[in-house]
Amino acid sequence: xxxxxLIYPSTTSIECAHRAAIPPSKPFFKTxxxxxxxxxxxxxxxxxxxxxxxxxxxxxxxQYFLPILEWAPRYTFQFFKDDLIAGITIASLAIPxxxxxxxxxxxxxxxxxxxxxVPPLVYAMLGSSRDLAVGTVAVxxxxxxxxxxxxxxxxQNPHLYLHLAFTATFFAGVLQASLGFLRLGFIVDFLxxxxxxxxxxxxATVVCLQQLKGILGLEHFTHGTDLVSVMRSIFSQTHQWRxxxxxxxxxxxFFLLVTRYFSKKRPKFFWISAMAPLxxxxxxxxxxxxxxxxxxxxxxxxHLKKGLNPPSFTDLAFGSPYQKTAIKTGLxxxxxxxxxGIAVGRSFAMFKNYHIDGNKEMIAFGMMNIxxxxxxxxxxxxxxxxxxxxxxxxxxxxxxxxxxxIAVMITLLFLTPLFHYTPLVVLSSIIISAMxxxxxxxxxxxxxxxxxxxxxxxxxxxFGVVFGSVEIGLVIAVALSMLRMLLFVxxxxxxxLGNIPNSMIYRNVDQYPVAGRVPGLLxxxxxxxxxxxxxxxxxxxxxxxxxDEEDKIKALGENSLQYVILDMGAVGSIDTSGISMLExxxxxxxxxGLKLVLANPGSELMKKLDKSKFIAAMDPEWIYLTVGEAVxxxxxxxxxxxxxxxxxxxxxxxxxxNV
Numbered sequence: 001x002x003x004x005x006l007i008y009p010s011t012t013s014i015e016c017a018h019r020a021a022i023p024p025s026k027p028f029f030k031t032x033x034x035x036x037x038x039x040x041x042x043x044x045x046x047x048x049x050x051x052x053x054x055x056x057x058x059x060x061x062x063q064y065f066l067p068i069l070e071w072a073p074r075y076t077f078q079f080f081k082d083d084l085i086a087g088i089t090i091a092s093l094a095i096p097x098x099x100x101x102x103x104x105x106x107x108x109x110x111x112x113x114x115x116x117x118v119p120p121l122v123y124a125m126l127g128s129s130r131d132l133a134v135g136t137v138a139v140x141x142x143x144x145x146x147x148x149x150x151x152x153x154x155x156q157n158p159h160l161y162l163h164l165a166f167t168a169t170f171f172a173g174v175l176q177a178s179l180g181f182l183r184l185g186f187i188v189d190f191l192x193x194x195x196x197x198x199x200x201x202x203x204a205t206v207v208c209l210q211q212l213k214g215i216l217g218l219e220h221f222t223h224g225t226d227l228v229s230v231m232r233s234i235f236s237q238t239h240q241w242r243x244x245x246x247x248x249x250x251x252x253x254f255f256l257l258v259t260r261y262f263s264k265k266r267p268k269f270f271w272i273s274a275m276a277p278l279x280x281x282x283x284x285x286x287x288x289x290x291x292x293x294x295x296x297x298x299x300x301x302x303h304l305k306k307g308l309n310p311p312s313f314t315d316l317a318f319g320s321p322y323q324k325t326a327i328k329t330g331l332x333x334x335x336x337x338x339x340x341g342i343a344v345g346r347s348f349a350m351f352k353n354y355h356i357d358g359n360k361e362m363i364a365f366g367m368m369n370i371x372x373x374x375x376x377x378x379x380x381x382x383x384x385x386x387x388x389x390x391x392x393x394x395x396x397x398x399x400x401x402x403x404x405x406i407a408v409m410i411t412l413l414f415l416t417p418l419f420h421y422t423p424l425v426v427l428s429s430i431i432i433s434a435m436x437x438x439x440x441x442x443x444x445x446x447x448x449x450x451x452x453x454x455x456x457x458x459x460x461x462x463f464g465v466v467f468g469s470v471e472i473g474l475v476i477a478v479a480l481s482m483l484r485m486l487l488f489v490x491x492x493x494x495x496x497l498g499n500i501p502n503s504m505i506y507r508n509v510d511q512y513p514v515a516g517r518v519p520g521l522l523x524x525x526x527x528x529x530x531x532x533x534x535x536x537x538x539x540x541x542x543x544x545x546x547x548d549e550e551d552k553i554k555a556l557g558e559n560s561l562q563y564v565i566l567d568m569g570a571v572g573s574i575d576t577s578g579i580s581m582l583e584x585x586x587x588x589x590x591x592x593g594l595k596l597v598l599a600n601p602g603s604e605l606m607k608k609l610d611k612s613k614f615i616a617a618m619d620p621e622w623i624y625l626t627v628g629e630a631v632x633x634x635x636x637x638x639x640x641x642x643x644x645x646x647x648x649x650x651x652x653x654x655x656x657x658n659v
Contacts, residue, residue, distance in 0.1 A: 067360065068125045071397055079396040086393035087403020089274050090133045090386050091116075094404055095411055096277040097386070097434065098136055099301065099419070100427040104207065105141035106154035107165055107378060109301050110416070112136055114309045115377040116408045119368040120401035126364035128356045129345040130397050132382040133390040133404065134368065137340065138435060139203040140333040140379045142210075143470050144168060146225045147329040151322050163317040167326035170316055170373035172334030177366025179338070180359045194451075195477040196339065197443045198458035202465025202473050204438035206230070207431060214428030215249035217242030217299060227466050245298050248287075249425040252280045256433035270392035277430045284426035285418065299424040304416040308409065309375040316373065332471070334369070337381035341365055344382045348391050385434055457481055492528030494541050497567060497627060504628035506567070518631055520559050520638050522549045525567040530578030539581045542566075543588060563634040564589055567627050569600035579612045586618055598623045599630040 052060065063070040098112030120134040127134075144165060145154075154161040178184075209230045213221040218240055222233035256276050263273035287293065294300045317323060342361050349356045365381060372380060390400055447455040457480045465473030495508040498515030506523060509515045524545055530538060542564075550561050574582075589596045596618060601609070606623075609615050615623065624630040 064360075065363075066125055067128050068398070075397065075399070080399065082394045082396045083399040084403055086390050086395035086400040088407060089271055089393040090390045090400065091404040091407035091411075092278040093274050093386055093389055094133075094135050094408060096281045096427070096430050097383075098408075099422070100430045101136040101138055101141045102378070103424070103427055104138060104145065104210075104431060105136075105165065105378060106145045106149060107162065108158075109419075110304050111376060111378055113304075113408055113412055113416070114375065115372060115380050117405050117412065118309055118375045118377055119372045119380040120405040122368035122371050123364050124398040124401045124405075126360070126367055127398055128360045128364070129349060129382070130352065130354070131348040131387055131391045131395060132341070132345045132398075132401075133386040133395075134380055134401055135383055135386050136378065136380055137337065137383040138207050138431060138438070139200060139340070139470075140337045140381070142203055142207050142225065143333045143336065144329055144379065146470050147332070148325065151325045160317070160320070160322070163315045164320070164322055164326045164329075165378050166312050166315050166373045166376070167317045167320070167323065168330035168333065169369050169377065169379045171327050171330030172337065172379055173330075173366045173369030173371075173373060175331055175334045175366070176338050176362050176369060180362030180364075180366060183359050192454070192457065192481045193443075194447055194454035194457040195461055195481050196343070197440055197447065198461030199465060199474055199477055200340075201439045201444070201458075202462040203470055204435040205462075205466055206470070207435045211428035211432050214299070214424045215246055215253075215432075216240075217245030217425070219299075225465075225469050242296075242298070244293060244296050245423075245425045248284070248293070248298060248423065249429050252284065252426050252429040253432055256280060256429060257436070260433065260437070267392065270389065274389040274393070277433075280426050280430065281419070281422050284423045285421040288421045288423050293423070294421070301419055301422045301424065301427075304419050306413060306416050308412055309377065311374060312376040313374040332474070333379050336474075337379055338362060338365055340384070341381035344384050344387050348387060351391070385437065453484055457484070486533070489528065489531065490533045491537060492526065492534050494527065494538070494545065495525045496545065497523040497525055499631070504626075506627040506631070518635070520562040521565060521631060521634055522546060522561055522563070523565045523567065523627060523631070525570065527570045529572050530574045530581065532575055532577035535577040535581035538578075539585055542585055546589070546592070546594075561594060562638060563595045563597055565597045565599055565627065565630050565634065567599050568602070568605055571605055572602060573604050574608050576612075579608060579614060582609075583612075583614060583617075586614075595622065595634075597630050597634060599627045600625060 059069075094116045095113065098116045099109040100112070102109050102112030102115070115136050116134075123132070123134045148154075148161060148164050148168065152161045152164060206225045206227075209227065210221070210225070212218075212230070212234055216234070218234075218237055220233075220237070222229045259276040260273045263270050288298060288300060317326060320326070342356075342358055345356050345361055346358075369377075369379060372378070393400075444455065444458055447458050457477055460480050461473050461477030463473070464476040468476075495510065496517070497506040498509040498512070498517050499506055500512065500515055507515050508525070509517065522545065524542060526538065528534065546561070546564060553559070553561055586596045598618075601623065606615075622633075624633065
């Protein structure tokens with residue numbers, strides 16, 4: 001059926017052609033139950049409880065909510081040796097990073113250690129990832145400093161700022177746990193990959209710029225996070241730059257970058273990069289202590305009190321006039337931390353070929369942040385750098401988090417005085433080194449090559465963060481992503497289909513130039529569900545296709561258009577506005593003396609069309625399973641009509657079966 005040679009089926013084949021069937025109707029509540037189950041329980045968590053005795057159901061229920069009960073009975077001594085090495089390795093990274101990120105959030109450095117003790121223990125019991133290493137992260141720390149700092153000055157009112165940070169962490173945990181319990185994890189998916197790449201890159205750039213305060217030894221610095229404010233603050237204080245601090249910072253930054261580059265080139269030496277931050281802290285502290293550099297402009301951490309996390313439940317500022325700010329900060333930072341943690345967990349689970357439950361992860365993150373807010377911790381999640389080290393160190397289970405927490409506990413009980421002389425410039429170098437790895441230039445280039453709109457979203461998020469604020473960049477990126485999704489819905493694509501030579505296959509003529517148009521037929525494919533948002537557009541677009549086709553036929557002097565075939569294979573669902581649109585299209589086509597034919601409609605579409613009486617109005621015999629069958633039927637009718645017309649003109653009696 002190609003190259004203009006059409007094959008006409010016999011009368012019997014037309015009578016027996018497969019036509020789309022109307023599915024049997026189901027009770028409304030059964031259909032609603034099925035839809036809700038697929039939306040909120042796509043993984044069917046209750047499947048494992050079927051046909052089980054009560055005792056087994058109880059055990060499975062406990063294992064579902066406490067995953068540690070599932071893998072703990074199979075835990076071996078070999079697993080423990082691997083987890084011990086991994087836990088000690090990530091502890092060496094967690095201690096300096098925790099202190100650094102707490103300073104980034106304008107919080108006391110000790111909170112960074114507190115936040116690496118309690119939350120990992122909670123996650124080890126509730127989390128489903130074997131590789132995720134829990135801790136504080138830079139971007140939520142920056143967000144917290146920016147959003148809370150706009151209302152309360154951390155230097156002038158440190159106690160109120162601290163209480164608001166705990167409150168924001170509490171509400172972030174409540175949000176995360178609620179999304180998990182209500183199984184609303186798909187909300188996080190609205191943060192597209194392009195949005196996250198641009199946002200994280202912009203936030204990392206801002207974080208690096210703000211660390212110039214520590215590198216240059218400045219005491220006063222802007223609370224703004226935009227590029228202009230940071231640059232103005234830096235260059236307005238050139239007389240206060242400390243060359244000693246700058247030299248020390250550049251040296252440690254060079255050391256950290258070299259170790260990272262070496263570990264990347266030689267993956268088996270991953271521990272060199274993992275130990276580099278703690279090594280920098282140790283050497284920096286010794287250098288300051290020996291040279292008394294703190295007297296020459298090199299700022300140090302100062303006193304860190306010994307002891308484990310003090311309770312902070314009474315410090316939650318529920319009745320504070322700034323409670324709205326704390327709630328807003330908690331919701332935004334909670335979503336960002338959740339998206340990052342789940343993305344990191346899923347990425348490393350793919351390497352080991354196992355699955356993590358997104359809803360369980362949300363519950364685990366939420367509960368560890370709720371527990372953390374009551375034990376002097378601020379927001380935690382699964383940072384990429386720490387998880388990568390944990391993975392490369394050969395961790396087997398979440399016990400590596402427990403080992404890390406014990407190592408941090410020992411540090412809190414006995415070793416905190418050793419950090420007194422740790423220079424802030426070393427912490428700034430650690431943060432800059434970590435953030436340079438977050439700026440994913442390769443991903444941005446890939447977006448440019450693959451999808452220009454996604455690249456625009458990425459750049460918008462980046463420049464929004466860098467030149468506006470973290471909140472502005474996030475809003476711009478999410479708004480653009482939502483706009484694109486709405487455009488896909490409101491302006492779905494339609495194609496003209498043609499026949500691939502010597503086959504019954506019909507494809508887009510723009511994609512397959514070899515596909516030939518069938519004379520007298522216009523075959524259109526609608527590439528999206530039909531809703532109120534796109535019904536008007538589709539009606540106008542279909543009529544425009546028909547007008548263009550008739551004009552083209554008239555210009556070429558070919559046979560007139562007789563049939564319009566709509567391929568509905570991609571129309572997964574339709575609403576009342578869509579049905580009204582099809583009714584209007586049919587009336588318009590009828591007025592032109594043409595015939596509307598539907599091909600490949602799905603069960604949901606057939607059910608709606610049947611209930612609306614549309615099928616009865618257009619004659620069910622003009623609804624076919626495939627485009628090929630619809631074309632065959634139309635060609636047969638055209639051929640029959642042409643034969644009868646020829647007989648009548650020649651004086652022969654007409655065939656009663658075809659009249």
